[in-house]
Amino acid sequence: MMSMKKISTKELIGQGYNRFWHNRNFYRVVKGSRGSKKSKTTALNFIYRLMKYPWANLLVVRRYSNTLKQSAYTDLKWAINKLGVKHLWKTNESLPELTYIPTGQKILLRGLDDPLKITSITVDNGLLTWGWFEEAYELESEDKFRTVVESIRGSIDAPDFFKQITITFNPWSERHWLKRVFFDEKTQEDDTFAITTTFRVNEWLDDQDRNRYLSLYRTNPRRARIVCDGDWGIADGLVFDNFKVEDFSQEEAIRTCRDVANGLDFGYVHDPTAFISLAVDEKAKKIYVLDEIYEKGLSNQRIYDKLKSKGYERSTIIADSAEPKSIDELKRLGLRRIKGAAKGKDSIMHGVQFIQNYEIIIHPSCKHFIEEINNYVFDKDREGNTLNKPIDEFNHLMDAMRYAIELIRKPKAGASSSKAW
Known part of the structure; x- marks a missing residue:
């Protein structure tokens, strides 16, 4: 079982994410450029962690439920195959949902179409201890985010127990609430680990994709700051500001x-x-x-x-x-x-x-x-x-x-x- 197996994070995920992999802050936030392997790395991390910690269950959230199957759900199934543990996991395409067979631990995937329904989610084994907000820039309201975070509650008497909210997204605008809450020094949420990654840490990116990103610095420098550098969109001089x-x-x-x-x-x-x-x-x-x-x-x-x-x-x-x-x-x-x-x-x-x-x-x-x-x-x-x-x-x-x-x-x-x- 994976809980008994040591892995090399360098071989599995490569560079750029070692601190992220081991982090236990309540908020773990990654703002990344296109091709920065943040979603794939996050999926690997959660599959590994769930098999290591039998008290843990995961809630994966996107703004709309119909976007989950082609994003986080696919990445999680990819991670199971990558780790060679497909025989230990049961998938449910209709919900969608994943179950770790030896313990019954769950990965539940839900849309924020109705945030109040998310707050009533329960699990049979352990607690709902972790949340993953994928493509979090889609969340127009900080209030909706807080409503879901409140569902991650309770504790278990275990020496290694911890709760955590993981947030991954591509940046858009410096006006988005994510910047103020997690990246601005004066207003950053307590107990936060926040990093920005770029395609340069993705050693598995092929030459064609890498050259396509690099060419943006020449053809469209403004867009390159967002797509290639993972920087916030610059709001200075907006045509429409209302x-x-x-x-x-x-x-x-x-x-x-x-x-x-x-x-x-x-x-x-x-x-x-x-x-x-x-x-x-x-x-x-x-x-x-x-x-x-x-x-x-x-x-x-x-x-x-x-x-x-x-x-x-x-x-x-x-x-x-x-x-x-x-x-x-x-x-x-x-x-x-x-x-x-x-x-x-x-x-x-x-x-x-x-x-x-x-x-x-x-x-x-x-x-x-x-x-x-x-x-x-x-x-x-x-x-x-x-x-x-x-x-x-x-x-x-x-x-x-x-x-x-x-x-x-x-x-x-x-x-x-x-x-x-």
Whole structure:
């Protein structure tokens, strides 16, 4: 059994995570760049620890339950195979859940769709002693995080007993509550171990991926700080600063608001196709971000299929008029109410200035919109002076939002339309 076996952390996990592996602070936090092996290392650590400590059980949490199977659950099954102990573990795909057969210890995976249901979780053997918040940047509310943490309670009379909350994530914005709670010296939570790791500690990363990260320093230095260095997104000079992430009912927002608007920005190989759906409360000056599509490599047929599957086939959609052929093809496929955006001199800034009059309330499921708006800043000249135009990056959903808002700015040009929810 693994509890009787010594392993070499150097051989198993390589460099960069030795302190993390052995740490017993109540909060163990890893902010990492893409490819920094934080999730795989965490999965290995938990499988090893559960087999070592028979009193332990683990709760794995993500913002939405439907994202767990393709992330933490897959990583944990990979870790079981990596450690050569598959015969000692039982997996349950439907929950999902993993059970250590010799003792009945559990790994429970749950979404924060309903945090109150998480607080009532119990286990048959031992205590629920550890929590793992994977991709914790998705948690828009510190309160929801605290609610789950409170479920890690109780103690056992064992000399090696400890409770712990592990938090792993890729950074987005310096405005996120994770920075204040775990990384800012003056406000850092007590009993916290927090580190930042990068792809450079991943000796198993292949040359193609490594070169792809390195090329970002040349092609997109701003993005390289986040993707390659694991640094926070810089909020200085944000184009839109009156926004918040809030868990609201999309259906209620549609009923309350007079207008629903949809925008589409085309992409393919290098840039994503970006679609956004908004509900606008003109009287209260609020824009509710309801839904998004954000994906590279989408043909027009696949764009149509995705929009149809989400209920937008009969909705008015304002698309980037720079691609009239794509608009015509989507119209032939069935998007009868798609039309091109009205562009002209200074149209970007006119759209930006109009939107700046509104508070933007973003549903937490729109994670790519959250990333873009936190990094969409005004450009600067060579001397570092701020220019009156946004940067040409982090702008795919921002452009789609501007197109959608044309329905509100020019109501006579087209009526608003609702989505079938």
